Amino acid sequence: MTRPSDTGTSPLMVRLDAESKQALVKAAELRKISLSDYVRTVTVAQARREVASAQEQTIQMTPSEQLAFWQALQAPPELTPAQKRLALLMRGES
Numbered sequence: 001m002t003r004p005s006d007t008g009t010s011p012l013m014v015r016l017d018a019e020s021k022q023a024l025v026k027a028a029e030l031r032k033i034s035l036s037d038y039v040r041t042v043t044v045a046q047a048r049r050e051v052a053s054a055q056e057q058t059i060q061m062t063p064s065e066q067l068a069f070w071q072a073l074q075a076p077p078e079l080t081p082a083q084k085r086l087a088l089l090m091r092g093e094s
Contacts, residue, residue: 024038
């Protein structure tokens, strides 16, 4: 029998709520792979993208994150009276 240390791999334990685990199980079933293979495939690929992005000092977002970011830029928040007073103070217009 081959032990994980013999193959260069090591186990990873993750605690999930039932709903999260069921989502992973369903996603693995859709790809017709084991839950372990699904978690390994998806999380390692995502981790590698995030590391590469950090090294390049760029931001990578999912399509839904891009949409939320764009919508936030298109509808800037209304400043509160306190924020407006602070802006005046910072500009020296108090």
